[in-house]
Amino acid sequence: MNLDSQYWDNRYLHHETGWDMGVVSPPLKSYIDQIHNKDLSIMIPGGGNSYEAAYLASQAFGDVTVIDIAPSLVEKLQEQFKHTRIKVICGDFFEHTGSYDLVLEQTFFCAIDPAKRPEYAAHMYSLLKPGGHLAGVLFDRTFEQSGPPFGGSQEEYEKLFSTLFDIKTLQPCYNSHPARKGCELFINLMPKIKHLCDNSY
Ligand SMILES: C[S@@+](CC[C@H](N)C(=O)[O-])C[C@H]1O[C@@H](n2cnc3c(N)ncnc32)[C@H](O)[C@@H]1O
Numbered sequence: 068m069n070l071d072s073q074y075w076d077n078r079y080l081h082h083e084t085g086w087d088m089g090v091v092s093p094p095l096k097s098y099i100d101q102i103h104n105k106d107l108s109i110m111i112p113g114g115g116n117s118y119e120a121a122y123l124a125s126q127a128f129g130d131v132t133v134i135d136i137a138p139s140l141v142e143k144l145q146e147q148f149k150h151t152r153i154k155v156i157c158g159d160f161f162e163h164t165g166s167y168d169l170v171l172e173q174t175f176f177c178a179i180d181p182a183k184r185p186e187y188a189a190h191m192y193s194l195l196k197p198g199g200h201l202a203g204v205l206f207d208r209t210f211e212q213s214g215p216p217f218g219g220s221q222e223e224y225e226k227l228f229s230t231l232f233d234i235k236t237l238q239p240c241y242n243s244h245p246a247r248k249g250c251e252l253f254i255n256l257m258p259k260i261k262h263l264c265d266n267s268y
Pocket of ligand 1: 113158174
């Protein structure tokens with residue numbers, strides 16, 4: 068299966084968006100709520116309908132970037148967010164360059180080919196500033212049908228991320244959306260070596 072921009076655009080055009088919860092992800096909302104520094108540069112890859120970005124903007128975060136590969140979705144988001152400070156980029160996460168304090172993960176990791184997971188980890192590492200964080204949720208389950216979504220386990224994620232990241236949190240989520248209860252792990256990872264100062268968010 069070729070999980071390219073056309074694949075994802077078609078999913079949106081045909082309203083095949085079973086992943087879309089229609090609200091900000093509760094664990095991400097809680098995480099965002101304890102961040103005091105509204106000037107952090109925050110990136111959301113594969114943001115979809117971008118409830119997390121909208122929530123960040125509503126909470127006065129001023130430097131929020133969404134990257135998504137589906138052109139018609141991005142066009143819609145750019146219109147939707149045109150009076151906010153949310154920047155929406157149409158592009159491939161793996162080709163994106165930048166430098167962020169925080170990257171938020173919400174059903175993007177599970178949407179990419181599992182063979183690309185090491186590349187995901189390495190690219191996240193390259194996008195984060197020293198002291199930065201990759202935070203969000205990952206599935207803690209497998210799926211019967213061939214993906215996306217592609218599942219995984221705590222053990223697998225530990226192995227994947229521990230070379231490049233210090234794992235501050237990798238544990239079952241206590242505040243998942245009811246549809247994902249018991250199926251999510253919360254992650255808070257900091258790039259190794261780069262974390263000269265931990266701003267504790
Ligand atoms: C399962 S959806 C999740 C959307 C959103 N995060 C949510 O929870 O509703 C995956 C999203 O990632 C986007 N996507 C897939 N591969 C991508 C890539 N390589 N770069 C950027 N976005 C990508 C898709 O267009 C889609 O919007």
